[in-house]
Amino acid sequence: MNEDGERLIKDALRFRFDRARLAVKVDKDLFQFRDLRAKAGTDKTESSRDIRAAQRQLGHMSLTMTERYVRERKGDKVGLTR
Structure with a gap:
């Protein structure tokens, strides 16, 4: 769900996941969706x-x-x- 309570499309979910992974400094090879x-x-x-x-x-x-x-x-x- 996004900030407005609506469903996220696949690309939006992927973007948020990647951004969160970067924020905690976890390498993409170590943790994937x-x-x-x-x-x-x-x-x-x-x-x-x-x-x-x-x-x-x-x-x-x-x-x-x-x-x-x-x-x-x-x-x-x-x-x-x-």
Whole structure:
């Protein structure tokens, strides 16, 4: 959502993501937009202690695919900014 509560188009979302990454000085090779999906699956698995919950969230037919997305990342969890 943009500042007016309207949906963002793909280019606007990409622009905001790139700008945020620059603001925190994270190299593009280290964190890409697609990493958000894997992070969401990882967080779901950790919070529910059930990889099948992540499988349902990500919409995967096979558990094998979910296992590719879910990574052994240990880091700080963040909350909503607004």
